[in-house]
Amino acid sequence: MNAVTTALQAIEFRVHDASTRIFVKRPGDKHEEQLVDLISGECSCEHYQFRIAPHHERGRARPEQGNQCIHIALAREWFLEKMLDALEKAHGKG
Numbered sequence: 001m002n003a004v005t006t007a008l009q010a011i012e013f014r015v016h017d018a019s020t021r022i023f024v025k026r027p028g029d030k031h032e033e034q035l036v037d038l039i040s041g042e043c044s045c046e047h048y049q050f051r052i053a054p055h056h057e058r059g060r061a062r063p064e065q066g067n068q069c070i071h072i073a074l075a076r077e078w079f080l081e082k083m084l085d086a087l088e089k090a091h092g093k094g
């Protein structure tokens with residue numbers, strides 16, 4: 001088991017109203033779960049809203065190092081794992 005898998009297992013992910021809108025709850029978070037929108041690259045957390053979003057007002061920015069919060073990074077990792085699992089099953093290896 002690699003480090004990413006171990007880290008993801010401690011976190012709760014819950015799909016919201018679309019498969020790309022995901023609630024993320026970290027064990028150590030003071031606040032309740034945060035909502036990440038993978039398409040728009042936005043998160044409901046204060047760090048994103050106050051520190052990151054003001055720099056992205058001209059539209060959707062591709063989440064990369066420095067312009068995404070931990071929730072977006074985790075949600076993208078989780079989503080990728082889910083998609084890869086689905087592809088693996090579709091190819092008959094699951």
Ligand SMILES: [Zn+2]
Pocket residue numbers: 034043044045046047048069070071072
């Ligand atoms: Zn966030």
